[in-house]
Amino acid sequence: MTRYILRRLLQAIPLLLAISIAVFALMQAIPGGPLAAYENNPNIMPEDLERLKDELGLNVPVHLQYFNWLTALLRGDWGTSLVTQRPTLVEIGERLPNTLYLSIIAFVIALAISIPIGIISAVRQYSWFDHVMTTIAFMGHSIPVFWFGLILIIIFNVTIKNPFTGGPLLPGGGMYTIGATASLEDRLTHLILPASLLVIHNLSGHVRYMRAGMLDVLLQDYIRTAHAKGLKERAVILKHALKNAVLPLVTIIGLEIPGLFNGALLTEVIFSWPGMGRLFFNSIERADYAVMMGVLMMSATLIIAFGLITDVVYAFLDPRIRFE
Amino acid sequence: MRKPILFLLALVALLVLVACAAPEPTKAPVAAPKATEVPKPTAAAPQPTTAPAADAPKRGGKLTMAIWQSPTTLNPLLGTQTVMNEVLIYILDGMLRDQPDGSRAPNLAKEVPTIQNGGVSADGKTITYKLKEGVLWSDGAPFTCEDVQFTWQARMTPGVGVASTAGFSDVETVECPNPTTAIIKYKNFYAGYLNLFGTIIPKSAGDPKNMKTWAYNRKPIGTGPFKVQEWIADDHITLVRNENYREKDKPYLDQIVVRIVPNVDVGLQLIASGEIDMLWSITLDTTPQLDKMPGVKYSAPPRDGGERIFMNMAENKDPADPTKPHLILGDVKVRQALALAINKQRIIDQLLSGKVAPLPGELNNGYFACTDIKPVPYDVAQAKKLLDEAGWIAGADGIRVSKGAKYAPDGTRLRLKYSTTSGNKLREDAQTLVMQDFKAVGVEAYVENAPSSVVIGTWEANSPRRHGNFDLVEYSTSVDSLEPIGGLINTFATSSLPSEKNKGGQNVSRFSDPKVDELLKQAQTEPDPAKRKTMYCQVAQSVHNAYPAIYLYQAGNAYAYRDRLQGWIANGNNSMGWNAQNWWLK
Numbered sequence: 001m002t003r004y005i006l007r008r009l010l011q012a013i014p015l016l017l018a019i020s021i022a023v024f025a026l027m028q029a030i031p032g033g034p035l036a037a038y039e040n041n042p043n044i045m046p047e048d049l050e051r052l053k054d055e056l057g058l059n060v061p062v063h064l065q066y067f068n069w070l071t072a073l074l075r076g077d078w079g080t081s082l083v084t085q086r087p088t089l090v091e092i093g094e095r096l097p098n099t100l101y102l103s104i105i106a107f108v109i110a111l112a113i114s115i116p117i118g119i120i121s122a123v124r125q126y127s128w129f130d131h132v133m134t135t136i137a138f139m140g141h142s143i144p145v146f147w148f149g150l151i152l153i154i155i156f157n158v159t160i161k162n163p164f165t166g167g168p169l170l171p172g173g174g175m176y177t178i179g180a181t182a183s184l185e186d187r188l189t190h191l192i193l194p195a196s197l198l199v200i201h202n203l204s205g206h207v208r209y210m211r212a213g214m215l216d217v218l219l220q221d222y223i224r225t226a227h228a229k230g231l232k233e234r235a236v237i238l239k240h241a242l243k244n245a246v247l248p249l250v251t252i253i254g255l256e257i258p259g260l261f262n263g264a265l266l267t268e269v270i271f272s273w274p275g276m277g278r279l280f281f282n283s284i285e286r287a288d289y290a291v292m293m294g295v296l297m298m299s300a301t302l303i304i305a306f307g308l309i310t311d312v313v314y315a316f317l318d319p320r321i322r323f324e
Numbered sequence: 325m326r327k328p329i330l331f332l333l334a335l336v337a338l339l340v341l342v343a344c345a346a347p348e349p350t351k352a353p354v355a356a357p358k359a360t361e362v363p364k365p366t367a368a369a370p371q372p373t374t375a376p377a378a379d380a381p382k383r384g385g386k387l388t389m390a391i392w393q394s395p396t397t398l399n400p401l402l403g404t405q406t407v408m409n410e411v412l413i414y415i416l417d418g419m420l421r422d423q424p425d426g427s428r429a430p431n432l433a434k435e436v437p438t439i440q441n442g443g444v445s446a447d448g449k450t451i452t453y454k455l456k457e458g459v460l461w462s463d464g465a466p467f468t469c470e471d472v473q474f475t476w477q478a479r480m481t482p483g484v485g486v487a488s489t490a491g492f493s494d495v496e497t498v499e500c501p502n503p504t505t506a507i508i509k510y511k512n513f514y515a516g517y518l519n520l521f522g523t524i525i526p527k528s529a530g531d532p533k534n535m536k537t538w539a540y541n542r543k544p545i546g547t548g549p550f551k552v553q554e555w556i557a558d559d560h561i562t563l564v565r566n567e568n569y570r571e572k573d574k575p576y577l578d579q580i581v582v583r584i585v586p587n588v589d590v591g592l593q594l595i596a597s598g599e600i601d602m603l604w605s606i607t608l609d610t611t612p613q614l615d616k617m618p619g620v621k622y623s624a625p626p627r628d629g630g631e632r633i634f635m636n637m638a639e640n641k642d643p644a645d646p647t648k649p650h651l652i653l654g655d656v657k658v659r660q661a662l663a664l665a666i667n668k669q670r671i672i673d674q675l676l677s678g679k680v681a682p683l684p685g686e687l688n689n690g691y692f693a694c695t696d697i698k699p700v701p702y703d704v705a706q707a708k709k710l711l712d713e714a715g716w717i718a719g720a721d722g723i724r725v726s727k728g729a730k731y732a733p734d735g736t737r738l739r740l741k742y743s744t745t746s747g748n749k750l751r752e753d754a755q756t757l758v759m760q761d762f763k764a765v766g767v768e769a770y771v772e773n774a775p776s777s778v779v780i781g782t783w784e785a786n787s788p789r790r791h792g793n794f795d796l797v798e799y800s801t802s803v804d805s806l807e808p809i810g811g812l813i814n815t816f817a818t819s820s821l822p823s824e825k826n827k828g829g830q831n832v833s834r835f836s837d838p839k840v841d842e843l844l845k846q847a848q849t850e851p852d853p854a855k856r857k858t859m860y861c862q863v864a865q866s867v868h869n870a871y872p873a874i875y876l877y878q879a880g881n882a883y884a885y886r887d888r889l890q891g892w893i894a895n896g897n898n899s900m901g902w903n904a905q906n907w908w909l910k
Binding site for chain 1: 386388394396397404405483484485487489490536541556557558560562579581584585587589590593594596597599775778780781782784785786787814826827829
């Protein structure tokens with residue numbers, strides 16, 4: 001096992017290197033560049049543009065730019081944003097907690113709801129509960145996030161008023177009331193709409209994997225054996241079936257966790273959430289190479305890391321799986 | 325399988341109900357039709373308050389406004405974003421402040437320097453500012469001429485990423501004979517001398533060599549009515565009253581919270597629900613939405629420039645050779661006909677709710693406005709006549725074909741490539757209307773759009789407007805009306821023709837006129853603004869007669885605000901907060 005993990009970690013190094021080269025090359029292919037904002041400004045002189053290119057290091061050949069970036073990274077320097085002149089890590093550090101706060105809460109709620117729903121749906125296949133839940137989950141996934149988010153705002157922020165204060169029932173954006181003293185209640189009210197949007201959107205995947213996994217397992221011989229032994233239904237489902245049925249969901253969770261760090265761009269945009277998704281989007285718009293590279297490499301590293309963790313967790317859940 | 329379908333139908337029905345019910349929250353009394361409050365261009369600097377005399381300004385309160393872009397810095401030397409200036413206006417002052425009518429009023433200076441009051445030397449190369457006395461920075465330090473000197477020196481520091489040195493590089497020295505006099509001596513005359521020092525930063529900001537890492541960039545100290553309390557990236561900037569502000573009892577407001585929202589649609593929702601009081605820069609096609617919001621008003625002050633279609637006067641090639649005329653558009657008659665063929669008012673009425681004015685040409689606004697230049701009318705008959713005269717005869721399918729045209733060999737079809745930035749609905753809709761109008765006079769156009777980073781972009785990004793491989797390209801731009809010289813040279817001088825050697829050139833139309841070049845050269849050494857104005861208008865007139873572009877409509881950005889805000893006057897020549905010290909809440 002240890003050897004397996006070590007080998008995977010070693011394999012990750014050339015992989016990350018290849019990813020970084022590919023990403024760096026793609027980034028250079030984006031038309032525009034960090035100075036594009038100046039290009040349509042007739043009041044900025046061409047001489048200023050030339051000088052800025054020099055000062056921002058954009059006149060350095062691309063392969064050297066990459067090499068400089070890589071050597072700096074190996075020294076622990078993630079570079080400096082080309083537009084804000086602040087270290088990339090500071091920019092990420094300001095957004096990451098906000099993103100994790102929203103995405104982890106939504107993720108946990110989605111799991112807490114979807115696992116029981118998936119189990120019940122499978123056990124009572126084709127019951128009315130099964131139909132309603134699979135339909136809701138399916139619709140939640142199909143409704144465009146940006147549209148549904150705006151509808152939520154129109155209903156809970158614009159239309160329905162708080163009966164006590166006369167103000168909007170729920171805030172239409174932001175993480176907390178600006179200027180108010182921090183309180184749990186204030187934080188929670190700001191969390192309700194964006195978290196609901198994320199939960200509703202992510203519910204379906206989890207429900208469907210859980211349901212399918214459970215259905216699969218319920219037909220197995222060992223479940224019939226468990227029934228034959230006279231075990232209670234509850235014990236059969238939760239003790240014997242669940243552990244095996246949850247495997248596909250574990251794979252999905254392993255793939256989703258790195259995504260939690262990237263932020264949910266649409267949700268962040270609709271609810272003015274100062275998170276990673278917006279940081280990344282803005283950095284693309286402004287061709288802020290250092291920040292783009294920072295976010296993408298963090299993301300790549302996390303995906304590789306959680307791929308490995310998922311495989312290891314598999315071994316624990318399914319004794320048949322052994323890595324040699 | 326019946327049941328799930330039934331459930332699905334029921335749920336869909338439910339959802340549709342919710343969706344239908346939703347967009348009507350603002351049914352309440354339809355607000356009285358809102359005139360776009362355009363401040364009348366009075367000659368004198370307006371007394372900045374619109375409040376009825378009966379209502380005395382109230383002190384205190386918190387105003388929340390929203391901007392929908394993130395400022396990258398609050399150091400005016402490093403940034404150029406419009407949105408940065410929208411925030412800085414509350415914090416920093418400059419020598420002068422641009423007024424709604426295009427004039428300038430003294431801000432940190434005691435008076436506007438002119439030749440008459442001795443502030444401007446006869447050759448225009450020495451400008452003397454008398455500074456207001458007793459002005460303090462928000463940290464309590466006195467404001468003196470040394471800060472003016474520092475602002476210039478910091479801007480001229482090499483290697484730290486200063487965005488623009490235009491004009492400042494023409495300054496030889498800034499002398500401080502005493503703390504309240506600043507003498508700015510230029511190496512060579514710079515026509516935009518009154519534009520410089522629009523923001524002045526304190527010498528306590530830090531060592532210019534380390535400007536990139538100044539704490540000042542995030543928390544600037546200024547002489548303006550407000551100061552920064554906190555800045556949470558992508559979320560908000562809280563501004564609080566500057567207790568050291570020079571005007572007694574002002575500002576009235578305790579706090580201005582600048583919320584940074586991701587896009588304008590989110591801002592519109594927030595102003596509808598009353599979470600914000602002001603919204604920065606909205607396009608006028610959203611006004612039907614605003615009209616439905618009770619308590620929300622908007623104002624669209626006149627602005628510089630606007631939407632236009634540049635026509636390529638040089639042969640469509642990559643790269644274009646400006647000495648070779650465009651086969652079709654090289655003929656001024658064709659260009660004029662195209663300008664006449666477009667129904668600009670229809671675009672304004674159908675796409676912009678009729679809320680903007682047609683754009684007459686360059687220099688439409690402010691002190692240097694050339695009011696003699698009128699918008700090109702919509703005249704189909706005249707357009708057809710001109711095309712006939714130019715040797716373009718209607719073919720079998722109605723599209724014209726050359727027969728004796730000036731440059732095109734006989735049998736050339738009158739077909740033009742029409743590009744604009746993709747993904748901009750307003751532009752794409754306008755494109756459709758323009759093409760209909762073209763078709764009515766026998767001109768065929770086909771769309772070839774690209775992202776704005778390509779259309780507007782650099783030579784390296786293969787921008788068609790730079791390389792010259794386009795026929796028609798539509799976008800918005802403006803020449804700064806406060807001092808148009810730079811903008812006019814960049815857009816119309818022969819020296820600004822884009823080429824392999826001059827990749828930054830912005831003379832998109834490949835317009836070249838020795839008379840215009842000469843006038844612009846003269847204006848660069850003319851210290852008297854009145855005389856410069858005459859020259860600029862001659863330039864604008866020559867440009868107008870040559871039709872290098874079809875001017876469509878004026879830049880039509882509005883500000884939305886809730887009616888509890890008092891004392892604000894919209895100012896198309898300045899940021900929203902240009903008179904924030906006078907704002908108060910009802």
